[in-house]
Amino acid sequence: MKRARTALLAVPLALLVPTVAVASSNNQVEISATPQPVEVVPLPCFPSGKLTLGMTNTGRKPTVADMRITGDSSLTLSRHQFSSYLPVDQLVKAPLEITVPRGTAPATHNVDLSVGREHLSVPVTIKPVPARDNLLLGEQAVASSTNGDMKLCGGVDGNTDSAQWGASGWHDATKGVFPDTYGVDFVQPTTVSRIVVQTLDSAKYPAAVMGIRDFDVQVRTGSTWTTVGEFRDNVQGLLTVTFAPVAVDAVQLVIHDSNDHGYSRIIELEAYGN
Numbered sequence: 001m002k003r004a005r006t007a008l009l010a011v012p013l014a015l016l017v018p019t020v021a022v023a024s025s026n027n028q029v030e031i032s033a034t035p036q037p038v039e040v041v042p043l044p045c046f047p048s049g050k051l052t053l054g055m056t057n058t059g060r061k062p063t064v065a066d067m068r069i070t071g072d073s074s075l076t077l078s079r080h081q082f083s084s085y086l087p088v089d090q091l092v093k094a095p096l097e098i099t100v101p102r103g104t105a106p107a108t109h110n111v112d113l114s115v116g117r118e119h120l121s122v123p124v125t126i127k128p129v130p131a132r133d134n135l136l137l138g139e140q141a142v143a144s145s146t147n148g149d150m151k152l153c154g155g156v157d158g159n160t161d162s163a164q165w166g167a168s169g170w171h172d173a174t175k176g177v178f179p180d181t182y183g184v185d186f187v188q189p190t191t192v193s194r195i196v197v198q199t200l201d202s203a204k205y206p207a208a209v210m211g212i213r214d215f216d217v218q219v220r221t222g223s224t225w226t227t228v229g230e231f232r233d234n235v236q237g238l239l240t241v242t243f244a245p246v247a248v249d250a251v252q253l254v255i256h257d258s259n260d261h262g263y264s265r266i267i268e269l270e271a272y273g274n
């Protein structure tokens, strides 16, 4: 008996060591999430639903931790797990994006975060769609391509500040190859009479150096694209096209060249009604 017990202990202990270490450290990982509550607007490109997850190892030794992330079925979560090596007493962060389908009714749900036996419920407030003068704000962007470092939604997220280019701009993924297109497909015909184009134009990267140079502004009714503005040899950051109000299904830029002949860079595209 004694011999059998020893043998049993000898093997499982060696196997168990890592498991035991993780299990005990779970009690020493603090979970955090900001902001609370997190607000979500039910539009595909609206800048909302961004949560920063955190884990802090309050134990005495570095460890590895796995956070499980679950939520109400009406919420789409960009990740369901956050795993990281955790040095002692250092906050390790990861982004979580929460989206809800268009038409989702205002409500408050929870996203639940757990690491071992630690648990945190984060309230998620689904807001009504706000009144918008800019008809493109938060609507579904459509592009011929999007560079991996950029976000497709960057050109319709309401941020027109070229100084925040990395976080809020769009450019294509086909360097030196034109044309590129960027625009919005409306979910229903929408009356438009003015389109505002803003290309990259910062102190460091002026439009004359990095902005779009030759481009057409188009609107679509049914399957027909109509050009409402043509720009050639442009060196300005902000350009406006006005025309007789028309109900359209889509708006787009067709970009034929940029001032560096590389990428087509947009910080924001806006459209307005009457």
Ligand SMILES: [Ca+2]
Pocket: 154, 155, 156, 157, 158, 159, 160, 161, 168, 169, 267, 268
């Ligand atoms: Ca933007």
